[in-house]
Amino acid sequence: MANLESNFIGIKSPNPFWLASAPPTDKEYNVRRAFEAGWGGVVWKTLAEDGPPIVNVNGPRYGAIWGADRRLLGLNNIELITDRPLQTNLDEMTRVKRDYPDRALVASLMVPVDEDSWKSILERVIETGCDGVELNFGCPHGMSERGMGSAVGQVPEYVQMVTEWCKKHSDLPVIVKLTPNIADIRKPAQAARDGGADAVSLINTINSITSVDLDLFSPEPMIDGQGAHGGYCGPAVKPIALNMVAEIARDPALAGLPISGIGGVTTWRDAAEFMALGAGNVQVCTAAMTYGFKVVQEMISGLSQYMDEKGFASTGDLVGRAVPNVVNWQDLNLNYVTKARIDQDSCIKCGRCYAACEDTSHQAISMSEDRVFEVIDAECVACNLCVNVCPVDGCITMERLAADEVDPRTGQTVSDDYANWTTHPNNPVKCAAE
Amino acid sequence: MNPFAFALNFYHLIKKGIVEYWEEIKIQQLEVPLRDNSLTPGIVAGRLDQAAYAENFDDLHPRLDDHEALVAADRCYFCHEAPCITACPTDIDIPLFIRQIATGTPEAAAETILEQNILGGMCARVCPTETLCEQACVREVAEGKPVLIGQLQRYATDTLMEAGVHPFTRAGATGKRIAVVGAGPAGLACAHRLAMKGHDVTVFDGRDKPGGLNEYGIAAYKTVDSFAEREVDWLLKIGGITVETGKRLDRDFTLDQLNTDHDAVFLGIGLGGVNALGLEAEDKDGIENAVGFIAGLRQAGDLAALPVGRDVVVIGGGMTAVDAAVQARLLGALNVSLVYRRGRDRMNASAYEQDLAASRGVRIITNAQPVAIHGNGAVREVEFEYTDDDLSPTGETFRLSADQVFKAIGQTLVGSDLPDLAGRKIKVTGAGRTSLDGVWAGGDCAAGGDDLTVTAVAEGRDAAEDIHASLMG
Numbered sequence: 001m002a003n004l005e006s007n008f009i010g011i012k013s014p015n016p017f018w019l020a021s022a023p024p025t026d027k028e029y030n031v032r033r034a035f036e037a038g039w040g041g042v043v044w045k046t047l048a049e050d051g052p053p054i055v056n057v058n059g060p061r062y063g064a065i066w067g068a069d070r071r072l073l074g075l076n077n078i079e080l081i082t083d084r085p086l087q088t089n090l091d092e093m094t095r096v097k098r099d100y101p102d103r104a105l106v107a108s109l110m111v112p113v114d115e116d117s118w119k120s121i122l123e124r125v126i127e128t129g130c131d132g133v134e135l136n137f138g139c140p141h142g143m144s145e146r147g148m149g150s151a152v153g154q155v156p157e158y159v160q161m162v163t164e165w166c167k168k169h170s171d172l173p174v175i176v177k178l179t180p181n182i183a184d185i186r187k188p189a190q191a192a193r194d195g196g197a198d199a200v201s202l203i204n205t206i207n208s209i210t211s212v213d214l215d216l217f218s219p220e221p222m223i224d225g226q227g228a229h230g231g232y233c234g235p236a237v238k239p240i241a242l243n244m245v246a247e248i249a250r251d252p253a254l255a256g257l258p259i260s261g262i263g264g265v266t267t268w269r270d271a272a273e274f275m276a277l278g279a280g281n282v283q284v285c286t287a288a289m290t291y292g293f294k295v296v297q298e299m300i301s302g303l304s305q306y307m308d309e310k311g312f313a314s315t316g317d318l319v320g321r322a323v324p325n326v327v328n329w330q331d332l333n334l335n336y337v338t339k340a341r342i343d344q345d346s347c348i349k350c351g352r353c354y355a356a357c358e359d360t361s362h363q364a365i366s367m368s369e370d371r372v373f374e375v376i377d378a379e380c381v382a383c384n385l386c387v388n389v390c391p392v393d394g395c396i397t398m399e400r401l402a403a404d405e406v407d408p409r410t411g412q413t414v415s416d417d418y419a420n421w422t423t424h425p426n427n428p429v430k431c432a433a434e
Numbered sequence: 435m436n437p438f439a440f441a442l443n444f445y446h447l448i449k450k451g452i453v454e455y456w457e458e459i460k461i462q463q464l465e466v467p468l469r470d471n472s473l474t475p476g477i478v479a480g481r482l483d484q485a486a487y488a489e490n491f492d493d494l495h496p497r498l499d500d501h502e503a504l505v506a507a508d509r510c511y512f513c514h515e516a517p518c519i520t521a522c523p524t525d526i527d528i529p530l531f532i533r534q535i536a537t538g539t540p541e542a543a544a545e546t547i548l549e550q551n552i553l554g555g556m557c558a559r560v561c562p563t564e565t566l567c568e569q570a571c572v573r574e575v576a577e578g579k580p581v582l583i584g585q586l587q588r589y590a591t592d593t594l595m596e597a598g599v600h601p602f603t604r605a606g607a608t609g610k611r612i613a614v615v616g617a618g619p620a621g622l623a624c625a626h627r628l629a630m631k632g633h634d635v636t637v638f639d640g641r642d643k644p645g646g647l648n649e650y651g652i653a654a655y656k657t658v659d660s661f662a663e664r665e666v667d668w669l670l671k672i673g674g675i676t677v678e679t680g681k682r683l684d685r686d687f688t689l690d691q692l693n694t695d696h697d698a699v700f701l702g703i704g705l706g707g708v709n710a711l712g713l714e715a716e717d718k719d720g721i722e723n724a725v726g727f728i729a730g731l732r733q734a735g736d737l738a739a740l741p742v743g744r745d746v747v748v749i750g751g752g753m754t755a756v757d758a759a760v761q762a763r764l765l766g767a768l769n770v771s772l773v774y775r776r777g778r779d780r781m782n783a784s785a786y787e788q789d790l791a792a793s794r795g796v797r798i799i800t801n802a803q804p805v806a807i808h809g810n811g812a813v814r815e816v817e818f819e820y821t822d823d824d825l826s827p828t829g830e831t832f833r834l835s836a837d838q839v840f841k842a843i844g845q846t847l848v849g850s851d852l853p854d855l856a857g858r859k860i861k862v863t864g865a866g867r868t869s870l871d872g873v874w875a876g877g878d879c880a881a882g883g884d885d886l887t888v889t890a891v892a893e894g895r896d897a898a899e900d901i902h903a904s905l906m907g
Contacts, residue, residue, distance in 0.1 A: 068505070068508040069504075069505050069508065070501070070504075348572040348573070348575045348576040349513075349517065349572055349575065350511045350513040350514070350516075350572040351513050351514030351515060351516075352511060352512070352513065352514060354514050355514035367514075367515075371517070391511050391576075392576065
């Protein structure tokens, strides 16, 4: 069994699977259950400054979208940060950390943007013995209207300023949690680094309305006939999160900035993908909320098996391994020519590839009277749509044309030289060929 | 209590004491008289208790609930020019109706079904989908588990019909009058389409109720809760259709008369006769036609009142044979044998129906044909001879005990002055045109079909379109 031990900015945990700051980490009871189930760490549900507790809505706080068999694909919430007294949370955190010293315990914080507020909460949080703090600059609903959460995360100057305060008033590792509701994720990441952050974590939830009740004409989740946008998470957001993680990981200006990957991690495979794109660990919420804490056991066994198969001695061998392969479009090799290939033995003759290609693409698949579907190489641009719509895994694949073969679509002989858009003759600003 | 019994009881009273006496009286009152059961020889009623009848004749495939329907619908791949549509005799746009179910609009799905097949509710119950749409389903090819097209069709049509909605309306009145003979699937489909086109239709049927084989000829567990009757009532909501039951061709009117009095005639008279075995002593007590048994069962108010043999032999290999054999078992017959003269692969009953029969305890014997009936007054045994696949007798015989025999070896067309025949059925060209001007035919009575409800519906519908086209020029 591979060694899954994780050391993320000096915070050690037996595995890289942490529960994200969210409803599952709001109470001692839940967190103890999580640790018993095997989670490597938790980021405690975001703490607010001392005072009258936060108030939540008393109607539904979650909305969802589903796939086949009501499989939950996306979850949206309008819950706010913890609505329990600060001292209650601090006491519980202290007890939990005492009882689970090998697990990571990180405090998520959100207080008004003034130095005293941050200084004072940090002083109290340090006493719990927690391993670090995460600054919640990401929640997109409710708190943002009060100048906190994503309202901070969307202004790089604020991100930097608050991070600086936190580094100044504590010695704890500081993780800055970023909002995806921004045009360029690298800007707040850079601000966090400039403020002295030890790491960034991303993504927080995405502004969303999950659906509209077509009888009440109310957004979901509905509160008395009305709805407010919530934060979207779960499997549906993973591709967006992966890209944002990669954008930071491959930015030379941000090189070496540790990343905690968040956004739709549901299986070990999702976690491995985040890590391959540069995340040092991952944080999970929706999968646990959907299936319970036990899912971590599949994540542990799956990642372990994968690492063994790959011969990775530690998670460090995996982290960032895909980053060099994330490039800009203009760097893609235009001499990589492929054609779709349909395996007639596994084809079940549904014709979806044909409909997709004929109606919406390049008319590159033929259909015979007895429903044999074949690729017309002279038309196939290798778009991959047929692969994506085919219901049979592995039935349609992309096959690379070998060098010196002629692409019947272009009439050009395929070259095995690398050539991209920057040197292409059609590019008006192409670089001079050396 | 007679005096002797009283005296005896008085003796008991003395001997055992009052308390014991009253206990005994109570036990005597509780004792149930010995009832007939599956072991009772002969043809008797009430072999089972009421709960068993109810369970045995319950819905074969209960309607899918909402979630089951969504899960089943989600398995459809929405194939391009889907093979299931091609396989459906009525060309229902199956991927479209399934997508309509998946998106929460079963009423729209029902309309998609019913505009092609007005008896889509019954077809959802009785179609041999395993040899039609579901056999063609690409998921049958891929996984051996087709999309549950039949059950989804039922989900959609039941939803609409239970809401009491009839989604079709009549075109403006044409003033044309059309006679439909036979209120079975072909006749009803034809009548409905003609009514939609604005024609006035009179449907004649010799039986007491409309519905034809839907009402009289299908196993009860496939169409529970008087569905056939409810479906006809629903179909007639289109308006413009008058149903005259108890009116039989040749007995109450002639074809010539109808043709004179109407602008067109559609014959959907089915096959009214039953083939005989051609054996001596075929008229012995206990020997019946399977169709009569099935019809009687469908119309029975109390299944416990229906007599059935202990040892039942069904002769034949089609759906009628299976329906009779299975239902005989469900009524409590101890031994039911279905005997067919060729191999299993030649049976008209689908593999699914054969499996259903086997699962209900029917013994299927193939490659054997009846050669003699034994018994004194009533049948006691049927003697069979083994036959090769080409039906040549092997000379080897065996006997099956039988106190009841059902003949299910096919039905025949009955009628005089009918249009020209092709073989033993009415010859048709195009969409049901017969050799007589103004007379169309479809369903089981017409040559060329496959004796399925769904085919009859298609033929009735298409004949209606052709009648409309020819009347309206």
